[in-house]
Amino acid sequence: MKQIDPSLAGHIAGRATTLASCWIVRRLDGTALGFTDHDRPLAVSGTLCQPQNALSATAAKDGPGLAVGGSEIGGAISSPDLTDSDLERGLWDNARVDVYLVNWENPDQTLLLRRAIIGEVNRSGSAFTAELRGLSHLLESRQGRVFSRRCDADLGDHRCKINLSNPAYQTEALVTASAPGWVQTGPLSGYQDGWFTGGRLTVLDGAISGFASEIALEQAGTAGPVFSLFEATPAALDAGTRIRVRAGCDKMLATCRSKFANHLNFQGFPHMPGADFVLSYPNSNTGRNDGSPLVD
Incomplete structure (x- = not known):
């Protein structure tokens, strides 16, 4: 009271x-x-x-x-x-x-x-x-961890341990064209196509400095990559506006290994039995009730 x-x-x-x-x-x-x-x-x-x-x-x-x-x-x-x-x-x-x-x-x-x-x-x-x-x-928010095949850490956090200041994982670029739902920059050399899909775009200067959105898709454009955004910018960005783009992670073990060489810190459970295993049961017609695995 x-x-x-x-x-x-x-x-x-x-x-x-x-x-x-x-x-x-x-x-x-x-x-x-x-x-x-x-x-x-x-x-x-x-x-x-x-x-x-x-x-x-x-x-x-x-x-x-x-x-x-x-x-x-x-x-x-x-x-x-x-x-x-x-x-x-x-x-x-x-x-x-x-x-x-x-x-x-x-x-x-x-x-x-x-x-x-x-x-x-x-x-x-x-x-x-x-x-x-x-x-x-x-109290309604999720507490603790969720067991999943996918990693439940955020890229670059204390559990993931990836150093996002590494130029391999993020870079700055200048806007060449934009609309509220997408942003295009000049060529970004040294990065594979789609490297930033699922990553994050942050506006560094201009009228909406500080705005950030997850990148839904990176596509190759004629003059440079085009980033489609999950959250549209309040207004189109002026040409020459500085932005930062960060690599994306789909939170799968294969990506953690091949893209970030960080599989030893993978925070998921990739070897969890799937639904097929959980729903399987002995069947007299299979002829395999000999103690061998139900799912190969």
């Missing part, structure tokens, strides 16, 4: 109140930003919450036990701290939000109502709505 400041409790119990809502958002890049539905800036928990036109929130919904609760916050993209470009680049994805009730006449009187994580963000013109997911939704 939340502990309320006695002075704030007394204010709420009064006949007239001066209450406002404040949201402090902490993005994964370390940026902390504050917003309020009041018409003046309010300093809450060491963060200055700026007025945001038409910012409003729906009622919070909670379920029994550890059921995931949630709500939404919506408004207009009119604050200098809340830009269309940042939303497009995913800088607000999975950001943590603290929701406060504040006495705007005395901002030291606050009550932390809930903590949440930003989920899906929807936009329509200059308006947006963001889903606020209760922290209990983290």
